[in-house]
Structures are given as C-alpha cells and as structure tokens.
Amino acid sequence: MDKDAAKKNEEIKRSRFNILSGDSTDGHGGYGVGALSLDNVTPVIVDPEGDDAFIDMGALHARSAIEKRVRILESRDELPDSRKYWIVWVTVQQKEGKPHYGGVGACEFLVEREDKRIKNGYKSMPEHVNNMDKSLKGRVVVDHMDDHSKKILAAFLKGFNEDMWNHSTEELHQALTVK
Secondary structure: OOHHHHHHHHHHHHOOOOEEOOOOOOOOOOOOOOOEEOOOEEEEEEEOOOOEEEEOHHHHHOOOOOOOOEEEOOOHHHOOOEEEEEEEEEEEEEEOOEEEEEEEEEEEEEEEOOOOOOEEEEOOHHHHHHHHHHHHOOOEEOOOOOHHHHHHHHHHHHHHOHHHHHHOOHHHHHHOOOO
16 A cells, blocks of 8 residues: 555544534534534542542543643552542433433542652543443443542532432432432
8 A cells, every 4th residue: 555545544544533512413414423522521520538529621631630740550559559539421411401410420540649740640541431431321320439429429410500410310319329
C-alpha cells in the first residue's frame, strides 16, 4: 500500500467515531448522525475522606483537579497508601417532560498521599468507559461504592436539584439509600 492510500485509510478510520456537541440527530442525515453526545453527562467527584462532592467537567477529558499531575499506574497494588475518590458519571434524561438523574456510573480513582510534584494514581480505563456508557444508557452502577460515599453522592444530587432527584427512578433512590 502506498503512502497516500495508507494516509486516506487512516483518515477514514479516525472519522468513524465522533464526540459532537449539540443534537446530531436533527434530521439532516449527514455526517455525525449516530455519534455519541456527552451534552447530558456530568462528572461528579466524590471525596469520601473530605466529606465532599463537586462537579468537575475536566474529568470528561481526564483533566479534573484530582487527575492533574498524576501518572496512572497499571495496578492498584503499586499504591499501598492512597486516597480514594469516586468519579461518578451522571446523565440527565427527560421523563414525562421533566429532567431527572437517569443514569449514574461510579468509578474508583486512587491517588498516592505522598506530597510530590507528580503523584502516582490508579484508575481502570475500561471501568470508566463502561460505566460512562451504562450511565448514558440510563443504568445505575453504584453497588461497589462504600456507604459513606453513597451518602455524600445522594446528598449532593438532592442538594444540586431536588426536583431532578424527586423525578429520578426508585432504583436510583434505593441504590443510594444507606441503612
């Protein structure tokens, strides 16, 4: 295969999957139809040690405040003393014309405690991709979270928009209810 053909092949491969802003299904039927839109996904960072939760849109591109200056390691075993965070992918959907928290996918993120310029961390990229996808599809994936983190997330979602919380599914309410 000559260089021009190889270059054209590479361009075709890259153009098959696009993340676009706005509605890609507005009826025009052209480029971008069926592409994934992340317009309704919001990353919520849960910090159980700090009893806090906050939105950080940088997490969509692995550039959240907790991910900056962190080198990702292959194994969590390489981090004997780490601080745990949860990056939670929250998808807002419409039900009966009312917005609600439709999908929630929690992913673990570990960062070493040692104070240095570039810290080591761990996250499972397949887990992040799969749980974001599940969130986009309206599933709730929080069963692996500890109870304290679930309480923080539930309080944050209720406090952020109580109407959206009230319109959310019973499945979400039960999944984040700690006894």
